[in-house]
Amino acid sequence: MPSSNSTISTSTVTGPTARNVFKLAWPMTLKAIILHGTVVIDAYLVSALGETALAAMGLAAAIAGFVLGAILAFSNAMQIRTAQAFGTGDPVFLKSVLAAGTTLSLAVGLIGLLAISAFGGSLIETIAPSPEVADLSRSYLAVFSMVIIGEAIGQSLSSHFNGCGQSRIPLYSFLLSLPINVVTSIVLIHGYLGLPAFGVTGAAMGSAIAISVQVAFLIYRLDRLDGKLRHVPGWRQANFIETLKRHLAFSLPIAATFFSATFATHVCTLIYARLSLNEFAAMTLIAPWIMVGGTIGMQWAQATGIIIAQLLGRGENEAVLDRFLGSAWRGAFVAAVVVATVYLAVCLSASVLYADLNAQTRAVLFGFLPVLLVLPFPKGSNAICGNTLRASGDTIYVMHIFVWAQWLFRVPATALAVLHFDVAAIWVLSLLLWEEFLKFPAFHRRLFRGDWKRSEITE
Structure with a gap:
């Protein structure tokens, strides 16, 4: 059954209002704004190593950003589908969306990693301004692959909670992981506490540790609130494959919209x-x-x-x-x-x-x-x-x-x-x-x- 703390109540006569939107929106907004700020923080931490390290991180992050953007696009579709399922009160529907959405998100992440493995090295060689930047960028990207897998799981779980009206849980997971990311990155970049100084790769390590903690927290909360979905028999469609196909059909137009917007913005920036x-x-x-x-x-x-x-x-x-x-x-x-x-x-x-x-x-x-x-x-x-x-x-x-x-x-x-x-x-x-x-x-x-x-x- 859906989580107990729903966004809207069946007992209301007039239905939800803007107050309900605000309760749901402010944690989502705060998380998004902090996420933008995290990019600035990561760049600031690496900037102490000089322009070469900063350029290497920026190049690797730009390549990984395409995969992370794809994951985010499909998670937005999952968020809407989860809300539909939550509204019906059908636990089979809710379980089906959670399983199909997470599977699709992981598939997107893995396909992205395969593409990076196949073409990332040559792309870095072509774009990097120097061999040193290329080497550092490859090292950063190799470790950052763990972040991509973590985000694939974390974004799908966050979409589940948002769709069920529990938007504070993804915010709490982010507030938990953010200081871990900052502290571990500082330690690993500069080699404090007796550890080796990994330089720019240390920033990727810090991000990997932080996303691991974030995902662990989200899985824990999922088990506490919706662990019973594991025991719900059956799927929304005839079987899981058909359920996955239906979820993909629903998600593709939404994901395509986000892809298009991101690509158009990049093209316009180049023109600017x-x-x-x-x-x-x-x-x-x-x-x-x-x-x-x-x-x-x-x-x-x-x-x-x-x-x-x-x-x-x-x-x-x-x-x-x-x-x-x-x-x-x-x-x-x-x-x-x-x-x-x-x-x-x-x-x-x-x-x-x-x-x-x-x-x-x-x-x-x-x-x-x-x-x-x-x-x-x-x-x-x-x-x-x-x-x-x-x-x-x-x-x-x-x-x-x-x-x-x-x-x-x-x-x-x-x-x-x-x-x-x-x-x-x-x-x-x-x-x-x-x-x-x-x-x-x-x-x-x-x-x-x-x-x-x-x-x-x-x-």
Whole structure:
């Protein structure tokens, strides 16, 4: 049976509200923000070894990042499917999603490791600026392979807990592993406590130890809360293979959406490099803020999607669904105000935050403000629509909106703006806003049609 601490209660008359979204979203948001910060911490720890070590870690992390991104993409799909299963109250469905999702995540991780083993060495040789960087990068990547396997398990278990409304457990696992990662990395990088100094490879060792602790904690909590699922007989489909195929069919459009977004962002970043030095520096500075700010709205939308999936799995009536979505949407507007306020503070305090930079760079950064103040609102509303439609199983339509908006508009428009028309950076950044405006009618028209409210979670 589902975990006892559910996100929503069957005894409520009016159904869940934005308060329920907040309870689910804040641990997910905090974990995501800390995760972004961990990348900065790892780079800081290795930076003491010099530019060569830092370049080696950056190169290895970029290669491993493709595999980790794939794992994360499929875990997002598992999160929605788990919420559907949790809503039905069917332990066979819940067990099937957990087993199929974890198997798929491990398969993605292993395929990624095979690809790294086959092509990673030659890729590093081609990209690395020196043989020393290549050697250090290979050593780091060899140890980091353990992290990939750990993340494959950890992300699937985190998706299970999030889908069941237990979003604090993945946050607790991360708060447990983060200090372990920092302390063990420092010790192993520099060779403290009588241990050898492993240099940049020590950072990978610290990450491997930390993810091992994180996974152990998640397995322990899974056994305590849902260990009874081991004894549930049968599968959602005729057998496990058919169950796995069904889970893969559900997951592929969602995963493809995340792959496309990541790849499109990388391509656009490469194009930004053709801007003037000051403009590219300003784009580089604002990108992490947009990413962190976007995390707030995205996690709110994902939490909304989880609860929608639970409600659909439970077979709630349309009035409950409408009331909840209206409340969640108002909450998304508040989240957008918070994000816009953060952007405002960053731009107004640029002379303090980035005092060492050229005045022209800070002027470009301040010039981004009009776009940044508007961007969170259509982006947040589109995210609510997308996650709601995904929760109802309308994953292919959502995929098409994202993929075509990225590859028929944002990427070619960015290339034309930068490479051909040589427009100012503010207009290049505004393409992010125009992309959201382009997606807006397609998302909202589909949502307001209301078919998602009549979806039946039967497969």
